[in-house]
Amino acid sequence: xxxxxxxxxxxxxxxxxxxxxxxxxxxxxxxxxxxxxxxxxxxxxxxxxxxxxxxxxxxxxxxxxxxxxxxxxxxxxxxxxxxxxxxxxxxxxxxxxxxxxxxxxxxxxxxxxxxxxxxxxxxxxxxxxxxxxxxxxxxxxxxxxxxxxxxxxxxxxxxxxxxxxx
Amino acid sequence: xxxxxxxxxxxxxxxxxxxxxxxxxxxxxxxxxxxxxxxxxxxxxxxxxxxxxxxxxxxxxxxxxxxxxxxxxxxxxxxxxxxxxxxxxxxxxxxxxxxxxxxxxxxxxxxxxxxxxxxxxxxxxxxxxxxxxxxxxxxxxxxxxxxxxxxxxxxxxxxxxxxxxxxxxxxxxxxxxxxxxxxxxxxxxxxxxxxxxxxxxxxxxxxxxxxxxxxxxxxxxxxxxxxxxxxxxxxxxxxxxxxxxxxxxxxxxxxxxxxxxxxxxxxxxxxxxxxxxxxxxxxxxxxxxxxxxxxxxxxxxxxxxxxxxxxxxxxxxxxxxxxxxxxxxxx
Numbered sequence: 001x002x003x004x005x006x007x008x009x010x011x012x013x014x015x016x017x018x019x020x021x022x023x024x025x026x027x028x029x030x031x032x033x034x035x036x037x038x039x040x041x042x043x044x045x046x047x048x049x050x051x052x053x054x055x056x057x058x059x060x061x062x063x064x065x066x067x068x069x070x071x072x073x074x075x076x077x078x079x080x081x082x083x084x085x086x087x088x089x090x091x092x093x094x095x096x097x098x099x100x101x102x103x104x105x106x107x108x109x110x111x112x113x114x115x116x117x118x119x120x121x122x123x124x125x126x127x128x129x130x131x132x133x134x135x136x137x138x139x140x141x142x143x144x145x146x147x148x149x150x151x152x153x154x155x156x157x158x159x160x161x162x163x164x165x166x
Numbered sequence: 167x168x169x170x171x172x173x174x175x176x177x178x179x180x181x182x183x184x185x186x187x188x189x190x191x192x193x194x195x196x197x198x199x200x201x202x203x204x205x206x207x208x209x210x211x212x213x214x215x216x217x218x219x220x221x222x223x224x225x226x227x228x229x230x231x232x233x234x235x236x237x238x239x240x241x242x243x244x245x246x247x248x249x250x251x252x253x254x255x256x257x258x259x260x261x262x263x264x265x266x267x268x269x270x271x272x273x274x275x276x277x278x279x280x281x282x283x284x285x286x287x288x289x290x291x292x293x294x295x296x297x298x299x300x301x302x303x304x305x306x307x308x309x310x311x312x313x314x315x316x317x318x319x320x321x322x323x324x325x326x327x328x329x330x331x332x333x334x335x336x337x338x339x340x341x342x343x344x345x346x347x348x349x350x351x352x353x354x355x356x357x358x359x360x361x362x363x364x365x366x367x368x369x370x371x372x373x374x375x376x377x378x379x380x381x382x383x384x385x386x387x388x389x390x391x392x393x394x395x396x397x398x399x400x401x402x403x404x405x406x407x408x409x410x411x412x413x414x415x416x417x418x419x420x421x422x423x424x425x426x427x428x429x430x431x432x433x434x435x436x437x438x439x440x441x442x443x444x445x446x447x448x449x450x451x452x453x454x455x456x457x458x459x460x461x462x463x464x465x466x467x468x469x470x471x472x473x474x475x476x477x478x479x480x481x482x483x484x485x486x487x488x489x490x491x492x493x494x495x496x497x
Contacts, residue, residue, distance in 0.1 A: 073254050080250035084242030094238060102243075105236055110247055121251060128234045129244035149191060156187045157180075160226055 011056055012041055019060050026068050036071060040064045070111070077110055078103070116158055123148050124155035178219035185209070186219035190227055256488065290314040291331070294443050294468070296421065304338025305349060305360075308422045310368075311443050321345070328353040332368040334422045335360055337381065356403045359384040363397060366418045375411070376401045377418035426463045426471075433457040433479065437493065444468045446489030454481055454495050 016037060023033035040063050081103060085093060094102065113121050119141065126137045134152070138145045178186075189206045192198055210217045237243045289299055291309045298308045301317065303324055309315060313331025324340065324347050326333075337349055337360040349360040351367050355374040358367060363381015367374060376383060377400040385393040385401060385408050393408055395401050400411040400418060416439065417427035428436060434455030441448040443465055457479055463471050472491065476482055480496045 069254070069258065072257055073250070076250040076253045076257070077246060080253070081242065081246040083249070084245040087245075088242065098238065102237060105233060106243060106246055109233060109243075110250065113247070113251065118252065118255070122248060125244050125247055128230065129237070129247070153184070153187050153191060156190070156223070156226070156230075157184060159230065160183055160187070160223060163226055163229075164222055 008041070008044060011044070011060075015056055015060055016041070018057065019064060022061065023064060023068065027071070032071065036064060036067045039067050043067070069114075073110055073114070074107060077107055081106060112159060112162060113155070116155055119143075120151040120154045120158075123151035127152055176215060176218040178215040178222075182213075182215050182219045183223070186216070186223040189220065190223050288316045293445055296424075298422075301338065303340040303343065303347075303349075305340075306336040306338065308334040308336075310334075310421050319347075321347070323347050324349045326351045328367055328369055330369055332366065332421070334364060334366050334379075334419055336364045337362055355405050356388075356408070357386040359386060361394075364419070365395075368418070372404065374403045375418070376403060376408075377414070379419045420462075421465065424465050426465060427461075428463070429460050430458045431460070433459060433481075433493070440468055440471065446487075446491070448472075448491050450481070450493035451495065454479075454493060457481070 019040060020033055020037045023036050024030055027033050027036070040060060043063055085099075113124070116124070123137050123141060126132045126140065127134070132140065134145050134148045137148045141148070189209060192202050193206060210220050234243075289297075289307065289309055291297055291311060291313050293312045296308065296310050298306065300306050301324075302319070305324065305326075307315065307326070310332035313333060314329035315331075315333060316327045316329065318325040318327060321343075322345075326335065326349075328351060333351070335349075335351060340347055340349070351358045351360065353367060353369045353374045355369070358365070358376055361382040361384055363383075364379045365381070365383045366377040366379065368377070376385065376395060378395045378397050380397050382397070383395045385395055385403060387393070387408060388405075390407070393401070400414055401408045402411050415429050415431040415435070417425075420427040426436075426439060431439075432455060433450060436459060437448050437450055440463075459475075459479060461478070463474070465471065469488075472483055472493075475493065476496070481493045482496050484492045484494060486492070
């Protein structure tokens with residue numbers, strides 16, 4: 001059986017060009033595509049297990065797709081965060097350092113909530129960020145309090161699975 | 167130590183985890199009574215899995231609270247998270263679709279990419295937008311969805327070049343000019359001269375449609391005599407000739423008021439019209455394409471517009487994604 005590194009090397013030389021092209025078609029940007037192609041292979045290095053792949057491209061695509069989505073999430077969050085900051089009065093604007101910290105925190109939360117249904121996410125965020133009661137959330141979303149409770153419970157369950165079953 | 171080992175190995179069932187979450191939410195309720203606490207404790211003691219799930223849910227809750235409380239008060243966290251998640255969802259849906267449907271999708275995916283006309287145009291709108299501009303001579307220009315226009319005014323003429331899409335022109339008096347300058351609109355299929363009033367020029371694949379809503383427009387044809395189009399008339403113009411059209415099944419200028427107004431229009435044609443205002447695919451099955459509809463529909467939110475259709479026609483909407491919508495006969 002070939003060693004881990006040899007397998008990875010073959011994988012790299014056979015598919016790196018293809019992966020780069022695939023990423024470029026998704027991102028529309030050669031520099032980002034090259035970065036993410038590199039990251040994809042770095043992810044594989046860190047897996048530290050022998051790769052016996054029947055469908056190497058499908059596998060690479062799965063890893064790379066996750067990275068593309070991370071990349072987009074970061075972009076969209078940055079954009080939305082800056083837009084939201086622009087609406088704040090000047091004296092409330094955070095310093096650049098605290099901005100960076102808050103952004104990292106937001107990113108970790110966004111990643112955690114990834115995959116939630118929009119209304120579940122919204123109910124959960126209204127409870128956690130805005131500190132609204134379930135009754136207030138129900139009014140704001142025009143749904144029943146029972147639905148709000150179910151959505152918040154769904155979101156907690158989602159976070160539970162991420163944390164304990166990954 | 168031994169307890170944490172037990173916790174590590176246990177894998178409470180989803181149902182038990184759900185129950186633990188229910189208890190947490192009941193206890194988080196400010197009006198929770200001592201009796202709820204007591205019953206929660208009974209539940210925890212009933213099985214080691216219960217206690218395990220409870221401890222985990224509690225620790226998760228603490229972690230979540232810490233994270234959210236670390237966000238500065240009054241920070242725009244909610245807006246940032248909510249807006250970005252919505253956009254990310256749209257982006258994933260679009261890109262995923264474009265990956266899956268390589269052949270079939272090229273026609274509309276291409277519409278997402280701004281073509282050269284839009285980069286070089288003086289005035290342009292994206293899909294779903296419309297906007298208006300006043301030109302220096304007093305002419306007013308309204309651009310419908312996905313439209314690109316350039317302006318080329320000289321001492322001899324006022325030329326408006328329609329690169330793509332649809333415009334409504336209201337002729338200006340050009341009072342400042344020392345000599346009279348014709349108001350011309352050029353498109354791929356011909357040239358129109360606005361004599362007075364208002365008219366709509368709509369460029370499509372093989373032809374351009376001119377509709378005069380008010381006043382008169384001269385259709386200039388290469389190698390043939392010009393035609394004067396009157397108010398209420400529509401002409402179908404190709405590079406070779408212009409022919410008058412029978413009465414249209416929709417009001418040609420209603421979009422300028424944000425409306426589609428139809429008279430006995432085929433559903434298939436109606437959906438083709440609506441899809442000009444939104445991204446993605448919109449269509450219907452063959453069997454219902456011939457259904458007719460008349461009415462006034464607001465363009466500002468085409469999802470809402472579509473949602474009205476099942477109230478008047480025996481059809482149902484199927485959203486595969488937000489960007490992939492088909493109508494079929496009501497089951």
